[in-house]
Amino acid sequence: MLILPMERTFDITRPPLVTWLLILFNCVIFVWTSIGDSRRLDQIAEAYSRLDILPQELPVYQSYLQQSGRFDSPLLTIKHPEQLSIEDQHQIAVAMLVDADYQPYASQHLPEFVDYDKPILASRSRILSDQVSGLSWNRFGFIPVQISALTVFSHQFLHGGLEHLLGNMIILLLVGMTVEQLLGSVNYLIFYLFSGAVGALFFGLLNWGSPSALVGASGAISGVMGMYVAAYGHRKIRFFYFIGIAFNYFRATALLILPVWIAKELFDLVFSDAPVAYAAHAGGMACGALLVWAGRNSWARVNQQIIENRDDEADYREQLQQALQAVTQADFVRAKKIFWRLAKLHPLSHRVFFQLYHLEKVCPDNKAFHLAASGLFRASLADGQFGVSEQAMLKEYWSLAQPHPQIPATLLSKILVKLLTSGQPALAEKMFAEAVSMKILSDVESNELRRDFARFFAHNNPETAKKYSNP
Incomplete structure (x- = not known):
């Protein structure tokens, strides 16, 4: 089960540099350590093969696997390792030597299988200690049996494989960009690292004395998810879920998802055998949420302007979708109700008034038709969309409106000037003459428009300019 907050993608005008740098740093560290570890693992396999004890040690390791309940391991099916290829023997040797939990078992049981051959055992010990x-992961991973101030942070930049890295970085990209903008880059970086450290310590507490290393950014990224929901608090936001083969979006109160996340991690911790650090996830998530929630009025202030803008946009998108769905279902009464509600909240929304115009024009003598047309033309002028399609709708409105066009005089004046400057002087003159005859324009507004017309025609049509100069 995967649930991710997806309230909004990041704003490119406020680039989340820390998130991008964290991703870059993780990728660079992965490439660097992979090259070094690959070379070292080859050396380990070759050194071990020279000891020639694989046939004796493999039964010991198989016994350990069975006692540990790892019955699905393919190594349990091997009976004659000496008949395998050199490459397969090297892979088995590496699997045994890097299994930190196995080494105490080996030190206790292996001597009797190699007839207590001290030089061989000493050589094997040197491979462990030197290589x-x-x-x-043994140098910089978090190992509960030997906790250090370095590894509680350094383990966050190591990963066990390409799939592990990509999974973490994709989630960091999707979630981290928003959180960085909400908290600011400095707080975001500090909280990220601290959440990863607390997640590691919680993992260490539940695995006290374990020699196995914890690596990966998932504890810190879980902290970022906790920060996300704490920043939005009791607001409803959008989440993406993926369960089995089912996936979709839903809206829920942000903080209500936090206990669901933590409960899911603790459930998997108890009942799952997957090699995943669920404890680190739960610890990091709780830490990230607590840092933001506790400091929301002081040292962890959230950018409320971003949240409120996003709340408005989310509500706008949701209501717009509902209205469009009502149109497709031919439920025009409901559609108009939602569109007019949106029009009050967003008086310059071209999309809303475009829909209202087409819904209301079936009753051209209705006041709502005139209001919708006025709203559409006002929005068109505001966002610079007064092009061919808007001019066509203006002509349509002018011919349909009953008993006559009822565009406010100030708005009509702006429309006529716009027609003049956009290559439609004939249409502007026609509408001006009709507006004067229908007394839509006052004397003051008519005189002001005459001066505008006179100035416009002064250079290319002096005769017409005289007409407006001397009415």
Whole structure:
């Protein structure tokens, strides 16, 4: 089950540089450690093969796997490792030597299988101490049996494979960009690292004394998810879910999802055998949410302007979708009700008034038709969309309106000037003459428009300019 907050994509005018740098740094570290570890693993396999003890040690490791309940391991099916290819033998050797939990078992049971051959056992120990310990996850991973101030942070930049890296970085990209803009880059980076550290310590507490290394950014990224819902608090936001093969979006109160996330991680911690650090996820998530929630009025202030803008946009999108759906269902009464509600909240929304114009024009003598047309032309002028399609609707409105056009005089004056400057002087003159005859324009507005017409025609049509100069 996957539930991700998806309230809105990031605003490119406020680039989330820290998120991008974290992703870049994680990728660079992965490439660097992968190259070094690959070379070291080859050296480990070759050094181990020279000891020639694989046939003796594999039964010990198989016994350990069975006692650990790892019955699905393909190594349990191997009976004669000496008959395998050199490459397969190397892979088995590496699997045994890098399994930190196995080493105490091996030190206790392996001697009797190699007849207590001290030089061989000493050589094997040197491989562990000199080479296996030099692997990146053993040097910089978080190991509960040897906690250090370095590894509670350094483990966050290591990953166990390309799939592990990509999964974490995709989620960081989707969630981190929004959180960085909400909290600011400095707080975001500090909280990110601190959440990862707390997640590791919680993992260490539940796995006290374990020699296995924890690696990955998932604890810190879980902290970012906790920050996300804490920043939005009791507001409803959009979430994406993926369960089995089902996926979709839903809206829910942000903070209500936090206990669902944490409960899911704790459930998996108890009942899942997957090699995933669920404890680190739960610890990091709780830490990130607590940092933002506790400091929301002081040291962790959230950019409320971004949240409120996003709330407005989310509500606008949701209501617009409902209205359009009502149109497709031919429920025009409901559609108009929603569109007019949106028109009050968004008086310059070209899309809303475009829909209202077409819904209301079936009753050209209705006041709503005149209001919708006025709103459409006002929005068109405001956003610079007074083009061919808007001019066509203006002509249509002018011919349909009953008992006559009822566009407010100030708006009509702006429309006529716009027609003059957009290559439609004939239409502007026609509408001006009709508006004067229908007394839509006052004497003051008529005189002002005459001066505008005179100035416009002064250079290219002096005769027409005289007409407006001397009415």
